[in-house]
Amino acid sequence: MPHRDDLVPQPAPSPSAAAPPQDPGRARIAIISAGVGAGHDGAAEGLAQRLAEHGFLVDRHDFLDLLPARTGRLLCGTYHRLLTWMPEGYQRLYAATDQAARPGIGWRALFRAAERRTLRALAPGTRAVVSTYPGAGQVLGALRRRGLLTVPAFTYLTDFSVHALWVAPGIDAHLAVHPVPAAQAHARGATAVTVAGPVTDRRFAPATAGQRAAARARFALPANATLTLLVAGSWGVGPVRRAAAEIHETGVAVPVVVCGRNQALAEQLRRDGIEHAFGWVDDMPGLMHACDVLVQNAGGLTSLEAFAAGLPVASYRCIPGHGQTNAAALDEAGLAAWIRDPADLGPVLAELLHGPRGENQRAAGLALHRSAPGPVPAIATAAVATGPLPLPLPTRSVRPAPKRLRGGRRLVLTAAATAATVSLGVAAPLAYAYSEAPARFTTVAHYLDGDGR
Numbered sequence: 001m002p003h004r005d006d007l008v009p010q011p012a013p014s015p016s017a018a019a020p021p022q023d024p025g026r027a028r029i030a031i032i033s034a035g036v037g038a039g040h041d042g043a044a045e046g047l048a049q050r051l052a053e054h055g056f057l058v059d060r061h062d063f064l065d066l067l068p069a070r071t072g073r074l075l076c077g078t079y080h081r082l083l084t085w086m087p088e089g090y091q092r093l094y095a096a097t098d099q100a101a102r103p104g105i106g107w108r109a110l111f112r113a114a115e116r117r118t119l120r121a122l123a124p125g126t127r128a129v130v131s132t133y134p135g136a137g138q139v140l141g142a143l144r145r146r147g148l149l150t151v152p153a154f155t156y157l158t159d160f161s162v163h164a165l166w167v168a169p170g171i172d173a174h175l176a177v178h179p180v181p182a183a184q185a186h187a188r189g190a191t192a193v194t195v196a197g198p199v200t201d202r203r204f205a206p207a208t209a210g211q212r213a214a215a216r217a218r219f220a221l222p223a224n225a226t227l228t229l230l231v232a233g234s235w236g237v238g239p240v241r242r243a244a245a246e247i248h249e250t251g252v253a254v255p256v257v258v259c260g261r262n263q264a265l266a267e268q269l270r271r272d273g274i275e276h277a278f279g280w281v282d283d284m285p286g287l288m289h290a291c292d293v294l295v296q297n298a299g300g301l302t303s304l305e306a307f308a309a310g311l312p313v314a315s316y317r318c319i320p321g322h323g324q325t326n327a328a329a330l331d332e333a334g335l336a337a338w339i340r341d342p343a344d345l346g347p348v349l350a351e352l353l354h355g356p357r358g359e360n361q362r363a364a365g366l367a368l369h370r371s372a373p374g375p376v377p378a379i380a381t382a383a384v385a386t387g388p389l390p391l392p393l394p395t396r397s398v399r400p401a402p403k404r405l406r407g408g409r410r411l412v413l414t415a416a417a418t419a420a421t422v423s424l425g426v427a428a429p430l431a432y433a434y435s436e437a438p439a440r441f442t443t444v445a446h447y448l449d450g451d452g453r
Helices: 039-053 068-085 087-099 105-113 115-121 134-145 179-187 209-218 240-250 263-271 284-290 301-308 322-332 342-354 356-371 376-385 403-417 419-433 438-448
Strands: 028-033 057-062 126-131 153-156 173-176 193-195 227-231 254-258 276-278 293-296 313-316 336-339
Touching: 028 039, 028 134, 039 057, 039 301, 039 376, 057 115, 068 105, 105 115, 105 134, 115 134, 126 134, 126 376, 134 153, 153 376, 173 179, 173 376, 179 193, 179 322, 209 284, 227 240, 227 284, 240 254, 240 263, 240 342, 254 284, 263 276, 284 301, 293 301, 293 342, 301 313, 301 356, 313 322, 313 342, 322 336, 336 342, 336 356, 342 356
Parallel strands: 028 057, 028 126, 126 153, 153 173, 173 193, 227 254, 227 293, 254 276, 293 313, 313 336
Antiparallel strands: none
């Protein structure tokens, strides 16, 4: 989603900071997301707004800040660089970790290292915790299994496809936005899978004729042309220049490109002759009002926002990993056409803009937002029925080491917590090198991730 996240992750308040004072008349719910891209934070933001409207106090936490020794920021940067420099290697690494029976030893050490900070971040009086990021769900599930977290823990599945890390033993319920990801989560053994529906900003709604004209004037877009909105996430990654040029060459629509924080990409697109190229856009509802169809490459929250705005959606030149699995799931759900062949780009865009395929997708997208109650009722019911977290919090099994051992233990924890990062940094180049030998790579990746026996 190209309008909520910064390319360079900014430090958040320390999770050990003092919790805000409690309002004894209102129940408290914590949401843990992650500043990786913008979809996880965007879902958390929408969920927090809905919970607040229902009278809850909401605390927000970034999972990256709950990891030790700035490992979270290192992971985020590594992920961004892999998507930018080695997309093929990242695709193979994503697939290999998705096939593992459980997280590798590096990931398990990383999650275990976050447990104490996670408990300390939860304010006394918290009645439920919701994760919108897979790593946070893994930590919450482990704490629930060991009895250290005594209130319900939910995972809100923000993607349309469900990677193995999304499913965590110990989580009380997994909430999905659509039956397709719900079925995938169920097949992976997720607990209490519920189709809850999406949450998006209410400004994302079908445009009136007046709103459309005003938005085009505000963004200096042609008043009468057919416009394709091309988005590439908050990082502006993927073959965006190629996709923009190909949309232009179809003659079906004028490309309007949002590059997120990748200002260099926006400038390059303008040099390429793409007139309407934007960097960061704060008013994405307005820009969607101005356009006729959305083309995306990641399948995240921006797609859900486009559905709410009544735009037909196409997936094209998707980024590796979740970009491609989300495209497949959205296509299966009948919500977004997945264009795999560039020769099909023009015909499919024409169908979405002027044919029954577009009308069907618009109807399905709007129905998605109207057919389910959203995740708030399930969370609220559990929160109201649950006693609050006590004071002090039960951190006995993750207590700090004795003072004489603390320095050495810190080094061990730091090394263990970076194991997952090392696996990304080492396995991805190997994945690229072994691109002609998938079976051989899978063995290597599982070994690096701790599954080698």
